[in-house]
Amino acid sequence: MSVSNLLENWAEFRHTHPVDDVPHDPYKWAMSIDLDACSGCNACSIACYAENNIPVVGKDKFEHGQVMHWMRIERYWPEDGREFPDQGATFLPMMCQQCEAAPCETVCPVGATNHTADGLNSQIYNRCVGSRYCSANCPFKVRYFNWYDYPTTENVWPAEMTQQLNPDITLRGKGVMEKCTFCVQRIRAGERAVKNEGRILRDGEVQTACQQVCPTGAITFGNLVDPESKVHQKWKAQQVELTADEQEKDKEEGGTDLRGYRILEELRPYPSVMYMERVRESAI
Amino acid sequence: MKDIREDIAWAKINKDVLKSLESPRNLYWVIVIGALLVFSVGVGCEIYQYNVGMGVANLDNPHVWGLYIATFIFWIGMSHSGTLLSAILHLMHADWRKPIYRFAEAMTTFSLMTAGLFVMVHLGRLWQFYYSLPYPNDRGLWPNFQSPLLWDAMAIFTYLSSSILFLFVGMIPDLAICRDNIHSGWRKKLYTVLALGWEGTDRQWRNFRVTYLTIACFLIPLAVSVHSIVASDFAMSQQPGWHVTSFPPYFVAGALYSGCAAIITLFIILRYVFKFEEYMTLPILKKTVRLTFAIAMVWTYLNAVEFASVWYSHDIASKDVLIQKATGPYAPYWWGMIFCGSVVPLILAFKRFQTNIPVLLVTSLLLNLGMWLERWMIVAPTYSHGYYPWTWDHDQFPSWVQWGMVFGSFGWFTLLFMVFCKVFPSVSMYEVKEMVYHRSLASKKLEVSGSQESVEGAH
């Protein structure tokens, strides 16, 4: 990439979210998570460990806040001051929201995290210098830094356990940032496979590890620009727009009976993950 | 009281200043060895951190920046002293700056060099830092020009090279004096080379003045921009407590503030160590102190502006962070910053203390402590208490590795400074001569006009 190339294509390189002249085509990966279905069982999180070579840091490092779980399950209690949480807890799977206008992308000094044309917020490990500015600017704090060289740390991957490592993913050494990738290795493999067949991916052909394992099917993943995809239909039914910082439906007086929302969308990162509110029975 | 005696002989100025380059006193060696030891603590910590990983600094997710960045801003701030004294006051024709600007400029250069180290040690993959430099490479990649961190790197690099240039250019006539007064050894060779054949001709002086003025003009916007850019590392982010419009002027004021405080400290130390009482006189100190007080009040005002704008805005998250700073686990440090930064300088308002050396030494150290705390209080609490409550983390405390490197940086700075003082004249001889000359002219004028007055009165 030369300077003239940079200048000529400046507008293209700097597109961080789809605009009218360059829409997402043919892919925009997005997710929908139904909190009413999520039971908080943590299977997705463990699937993520298994798929993405996430190190188990151990008790001491966990205590220091250096855990690496790309997907964490948050547990919220109702805040109405009752003696017992008699409507249970709310579980929320939180991982990189693959924001369309991601705060992390603009600040990285070396461009190690940037937006792909298929709507992912990619993290290029080998480009990362470890300034951690991306994490500093992430409103969701879903980026995890390799504070130690986990591959060589004792008891993280003893010799036998190295055989479990997924060879499709780079093993991250010390000093690089990492985060949920929407299982980009599966997306790329899928894209390659269908290119050979001369078509684009159909809904369900690529599953993320968390989606695949979720016993209650709370996680839906797919191509948002494909009208056939479940995720497209869900977003549409919930009237959630990718590039809105306040949803049209939320402007109605008294709210709506739709459950879809995105977290911290008022900050305008345009997250690619839509959550659907938990429901609690009113008759009891 | 006069800020310099107008009857100092020029030869004496040369002699006094050149003496400071010669045979170091024991005290000098004590300081150098002490500085080396302190620096080696920092080096040891860095070696450990480099080998084991950033985790030993006890940083965590989301607490990804710590004392390194806070101290980095601190040192960048310190660097503004030299620019202020040499460039700004030079343009304003405040000639009392003349005996002290040289070391202030040296301070600029060295604190920038120290600050640069912190950018380095804070990188997770130090060995790959060159990825952030824009140079044509085999990968065909450029750094991300949108990132304030990249602007930062460029601004600091530019500022560092300009201030070295400024320091050097301003020193040329003095280097020639050194060259002419020292007759053998490596010093002779060094000064001969660095003096660039200075002979003191009119033409040389004329060109010298213009060059110096040009660089000074160039440096002032640079100094302002450097700290504005450092401020934009924070202000351009989206985080509560960082995303503040008034950060650039706030940072610049803070920088000038800590720079002035550091000048007072070094003024006192140099005056004592090198016996520069005749040049670094109390009236000059007094002026510096008054300047410091003024800047302290500006800083306090900007602080109040920031708090007020957060308080009266509807930015709940920022307000939360502010409340956390004042009441949470960081409260002692935050109130410490308010005390050191806004209350302690009130001492400087009293005439009695404006020339009281022990009080000023303690005060200036406290001011700098306050400014250092300020930087830490900008960086850390936002991490502890960001947008996302689940990740709030209030018990992160820097480990000894971080403290060690902060400590070590003072050793590094002192070391550089001490070496500088022995190699280069830390008081500008030609400008002091100028000052003495101007003062003698002025007093003659005064005598003449005074006598006329009395003559008139006699009439």
Place this chain on the structure above:
Amino acid sequence: MHRFIRFSILLMGLFAASSSFSADVALEPLTTADDLGPAIEQPIEFPHNRHAGLRNPNDPSNSDPLKGGMEIDCMYCHTYARRGSVAGIPPLQKCIGCHQNIESVRETPRIKKLFEYWEAKKAVPWKKVHDLPDFVRFNHERHIKRFVFQQNRPVQEVCGACHGDVKTMTVARRQKSLAMGWCVSCHEKDHVVSVPGGMPVGSQAYWYGFKKPALNSAGVEVAKGPNDCSSCHY
């Protein structure tokens, strides 16, 4: 004074001009030059030239091993290349499959060694010649499908684009730089989408987003390779 200001402005302009010029032009030769890798010692000195080299037109029976090759298709042995990300080394059984019927070379030292491995049921510890860094995900299948099948180009030309002229080598040796800029220089080129006789492409998306296929000046549909970092790094 004005002289100095003018002079410094002139200097700055010169600096800006020269640096942007150098940044602009320096790249091409930097990345496309051949870059010969070190010679590698393999457990068996495999003669690629004998297997893949061109036939000697003067020797139709192909009896003289020093004079000509057998023009075996690269993918006859490196059969995984069209199926997966790695081209792979054929299983020993494939070598034996042919060589047990070629009596003429049965007693040569290399083939004897080969049979020793086979009898011990031990895989030959071939060394990697083209070993990309661990964070690079190169996919052979896509490149083979794109250029051999869809563009109908000769196999040796397509493989040779990255592996060099292997048919002239004994033990393979890296000839191309394989550095990132070198890869990118090819991905930035316009490649013809399809040719008559090539595999039809269907409604396939050649692009990821911005770089859609376009008609070039000759009216032929061309497309560039993917240019996202995360196409190869994840």
Place this chain on the structure above:
Amino acid sequence: MIDNNFDRRDFLKVLGWGGAAVALSGCGNTSVEDGKETVVSYVEAAEYVAPGISVYFNSTCAQCDAGCSISGRVREGRVLKLEGNPDSVINRGKMCGLGQAGVQHHYNPDRVREPLLRSGDRGEAITWDKAYALIAEKLNGVSGDQIDFLTGTVSGHTKALLGNYLESLGSKNHFVYEAVSPAVQRAANMKSYGMEMPRFNINKAKVVLSFGADFLGAWVSPVHFSQQYAEFRKGVDGQRGVLVQVESKMTLTGANADRWLVVRPGTEGILAMGVINALGVAGLSLSADVAAAVKPYDKERVSKDTGVSTESLVKLAALLKDRTPSLVLLGSAAEGYAHGSQNAAAINLLNQVLGNVGKTLEASAAVPFPQIAPTIGNTAALRMVNNRLADGQIKVLFTYGTNPVFTAPSEMKFKENLGKANFRVAFAHYLDETALQADLVLPLDSALEDWGTLVAEYQPEGVQISVQQPLMEKLHPETRGMGEILLSLVKQRQPESYKAFDDYYAYLRTAMLKNKSEFANSAMDDDVFWNGVLSAGIINVGGNLNKLSSKLSTNIQLPAPAEQDAKYPFTLIPSVTANLRDGRHANQPWLQESPDPLTTIVWDSWVEIHPKKAAELGIVEGDIIAIESKNGTINAQAYLFPGIHPDAVSIPLGRGHEAMGRYAKGYGVNPFQILDRVFDGETGELAMHETKVKLSKVGKRVIVVKDEGFAGGAQHGKKIAMTKSSDQVDLSEEV
């Protein structure tokens, strides 16, 4: 000649796997390298084995007994990840966290690698021949009734072979012990429905009232129930299902309930009776004897006894009456008392009164081959073996799939009694607490290396026989499959009848082929059939559909809630977590680091105390608390947990190992140790919730290692995890 005809068993025997140095360098190798690494190459390779291409093989998850069928991702001859097999009716392609950690069971660095013979305090590696000879020698002259097998739940052909071995020894002493097992419920179900484990159709119910059944976490077949739960939430006839959970300590299921009702420990039965009473009041017609039986349980009394408000009780009854069908479930929280059977009977009665039997409760199919049907464990078995050991009736004891030294309450003195047996053989994957006491430890293949079949107790549709097959070559050459060992042992006794079988694989294949007609068309070619079975990983047979009887029993004796013990004022609830269960997988690091869903604590045990009670006692989070029962004291960090009855404290089971390797040893405490020795009156099961404890501060405080941050579970006004009331949503418009 080249043999291209690959035997199915050899598919993994690919030599020269070059991944030994599995790219641990990560980002280290930053430039192109030449000639440093070796290529993955094979001597012979089947068509489907290609470098860089993953192959999926179906097998069965052995992490618990639910029988989920899995699909293992295999590449370059090593298994990388376990995924669900979509064809399995039990898990339909889904998995739980525990199941996925199966790879860490397989690759665990602390596995036993060769047979170990006790020599003083150490284990000495011996050969298998020597081990078998030793067993033969030790069994010589010992009469059959002095030889006992203590195992965990067994099923499939392992069980059949084990039965044959016992028979050859002349022993009938096969005791099946599971420390965490719904055994009381089975007995109660048998009485009420004529079946131990009927089918629960959560997805067909409009209201699920669960008395402590953690069906989303650790109860019976959680992955299957989670899927049912998802359907249930989406709605039956457009009406979203309502979950009401009754328990004293919130489980994962309780945390997902629309209404979580906290009850005084042990009063679940009273509440069930109270609900029946309230249903009667609300107008549901009750038969005379039921009405009579529930008469004393008017809402005021029930409210007073259980702590549930009368208002909630009335609302609950109204909901149950309005929305049918409903389903009442019964879990360990209700079973774990001396009157557990009575609680269970009352809860089953509620189900019957609501008319759920036959609608949401259906008969399950019986396994057509009783010799491979699961033998389900309980705690009564432990009690019997312990008594036999104490009385010196056991000369040779074999243990398999269970860790009684860890899970038996210390008051039973199981460890001491174990010493009274002459010869103890442990079949073990790891040196766990029980294996450490053994004289001979026989190392087992991991579940991913072994052949076998598994039949789950809970069968959602017909009967699924899950086939277990190796996903890769043995990691350690000197381990053996359980079936393999049993075959060798039984060959010692009856060489003639088993000489046809070279190995367990041959036995398994023959045994399956023998019943080919049951599974498929009997005319099918043997190889075709067998390969089909292996590729599917499961066999579905219709099974004999039983009929569910519904026998109303109103003879329920519920004791009044126990008065608070002045000395030991708290009830200890040993909680079963989804990931760690009874602790047999505590050495799998993913499970240790996976935060407990409710407290988010990792790598350690904790004691849950209600914040109100904690404030009374001056306890804050992280205080080390001594929890003292009559039988001992354990120290654990305090965690203030709103989802627990103030008179109860809870400690999770599964941690506190003193053995089992680097990831388990020394993390947390083991509440099994301090359990009181109280048994259910009818079934003799250990009443796990009957332990009374007192708390005292030790005077130390630690930082609780957990994922939850300073803000706890609060959102501070940010819209993060949102909730809507069901009358505000319209689920019918959703996709």
